[in-house]
Amino acid sequence: MKVLDHGYVKLIETWGSDESVISAARMSTNKGFLGWGTEKEPGDEKLLKYLWKHQHFSPFEFGGMIVEIKAPILVFREIMRHRVFSFNEASARYTMLPNENYLPTLDRLLQVNEKSTNKQASGTGKVLTNENALQWLDSLSKLYNHAQQVYENGIELGVAKELARLPMPVARYSKLRASANLRNLLGFLKLRMAEDAQWETRQTANAISLLVKEAFPRTYQLFSESK
Amino acid sequence: MKVLDHGYVKLIETWGSDESVISAARMSTNKGFLGWGTEKEPGDEKLLKYLWKHQHFSPFEFGGMIVEIKAPILVFREIMRHRVFSFNEASARYTMLPNENYLPTLDRLLQVNEKSTNKQASGTGKVLTNENALQWLDSLSKLYNHAQQVYENGIELGVAKELARLPMPVARYSKLRASANLRNLLGFLKLRMAEDAQWETRQTANAISLLVKEAFPRTYQLFSESK
């Protein structure tokens, strides 16, 4: 699933299901258990809704997902902020990150002119013209090339990889594999699919949400309705 | 898998594998990924050992397990102490726990006389005779009946379930479903399979360890050697 200009979100594995959530919740009342993957029984729909509505979230820890994500460093910085994922990321100490940097589209840049834009995250109130935006994208692209040149030159001269990376912009793409349970995934999605989240992180969150919807359709439905 | 007189440990689901651990670790060096379930490639054995030996534990968060456990409350109290499991337990507020209580065997009671016994957890240094042990087991069994009688009588008289349970001994069996990743499972097993852990909790940990060994044989091998 493509995200931004060079990124992606890819499902590695899921565990559990909507039925696992229900099954875990039934432990409390000792009511016997659903077999995994069995058809839903009467009353289940109601139980799942009940759990969600009354914020009994612990049964939602009985499912989860491992995904692989390629995104700019600044997006990863926001994702890691949540401290709910297990993750392993490509390390520029040990490997040279390929020369891929996030270059926003013209449309993305011009969002700043929209009324609804998060004022804090926007500019000084000036209108960004098409021409200026294109010019800035061009200068950004050149800066990326310059940074890459300093990076590669460092490696060639014998600078340690862990230092040669210093010029890399936060726009540089990296990769990671992340694991989280359903409860934490939904907590993450709630914050990062929100309107005031950085647009780039939101694209990543949106892509993850499609995977969650596919694997846990009934839970995702409840989540969507309550957003 | 039977544990103690009325308990069990039952596998509900696993996710990931030894290969998932390796695959997650390879993110760091961006070396490409193993397909899931593929045969191990040359060098993998070495990588897994390297991760374990150098305590790079985060890749071991990319596998995990959900188990269902039936055990006495005092065992659950020790398990919950670890704060690494997601769990849902049968609640005596909402359901009457069946009349099952842990009654140790004579052999278990007589362990106290062994030299190697954890001194802190043992008695006053007196030798426990066979006769005294049998007599105490008999009095314990009678106490269990008495407690159950007060419990049932409370329910009959209209006492709320959440109060009627007050007489229940910590030997009472309860059930729960627990989920944890491989790293945390091994941390738990290390402490609770140890010689100085309470014997009853150790039986439960031993049963879980067999499930871990089955699902993650190569990692478990490394764990066993380092204990």
Added chain:
Amino acid sequence: MKVLDHGYVKLIETWGSDESVISAARMSTNKGFLGWGTEKEPGDEKLLKYLWKHQHFSPFEFGGMIVEIKAPILVFREIMRHRVFSFNEASARYTMLPNENYLPTLDRLLQVNEKSTNKQASGTGKVLTNENALQWLDSLSKLYNHAQQVYENGIELGVAKELARLPMPVARYSKLRASANLRNLLGFLKLRMAEDAQWETRQTANAISLLVKEAFPRTYQLFSESK
């Protein structure tokens, strides 16, 4: 601060303050920092409200509290359920717990007859009469004595402490010391001060809430209004 018949909640130490929360939040905008313990500046009240209303909870992790609690085991079981406290509890493996057990008052028992009672946690719908309640309390008290007798007898005969405790009821008082940050404390209080929480645990939560109110008055005010 007395709680229930033999319990208490006692403040050991707090760290941070409402001002620390604000100060931590100000890192985001790099606006300079409040000195600790300084008078509040204009605009602070608004910032704290903003954080709370928009669920920016991470700054609330910059204060916290250590408390010592004495309560029945069944209350501790609910508290530990939250997995947000660091705690150390008295261990009946190493020490004999004193003969103190929670005996509810007559009023507490009769709550079951109130209309508003949580139906799930209550009895069979029968009305609990004064006479029956008193009779049950009497039988409960006798059971406590019986359990203690088996416990002490075990110790005398040479049964290991870790087994001699088997007859102890979940009503037995224990002690622990617990530490949590403000964000997690409030999460705990929200669930355990709620109407449908077990009354005994609610008394403990209420006592803790008074300590939180004292140490973090402005945050507690916002919490109270949003409950």
Added chain:
Amino acid sequence: MKVLDHGYVKLIETWGSDESVISAARMSTNKGFLGWGTEKEPGDEKLLKYLWKHQHFSPFEFGGMIVEIKAPILVFREIMRHRVFSFNEASARYTMLPNENYLPTLDRLLQVNEKSTNKQASGTGKVLTNENALQWLDSLSKLYNHAQQVYENGIELGVAKELARLPMPVARYSKLRASANLRNLLGFLKLRMAEDAQWETRQTANAISLLVKEAFPRTYQLFSESK
């Protein structure tokens, strides 16, 4: 406490003490408690050692520390990796980060030629000459200026702050406030004071370790001996 060319580590607050750790541990044996700040009693030294040696780490959660750190983004990326800190960081979405970037010293660059250097993190095996190192530092410095120019130009043209930051290098300084308990602090220090940790992160860890040593001298002593 100065760290690297523009960074620092500053103590904001500590809570607890070596004595709090001992006091929390004593809960287990119900042996009564030390008053906070009292002189150590005979036997305490032994208990602290016992806890550390036998890896009974939970009492070490009863102390902790809040620090403010200014460091390059790539150092923060490694610190956040640990998921054990509560933190709030300056956000380039809301504020312009000042034009401060980490420029290593010549000596630091030449470390790559030392035999003991972590091979994975180093270059291609070439010897880095003084001249080449100086030349690279010069080109790095020019790249920083170029990146800053694109950044500032974006802001002037009306590009949103959250996008104008794209050219910022991972060498850019940021600030954060972080909170962790003693157990987690020591876990962090163990990994990041190690020889194979990135040198820049190690400088930050070393500075934090001095604060830990000051606030928890007896625990820190045990930690140092076991490294």
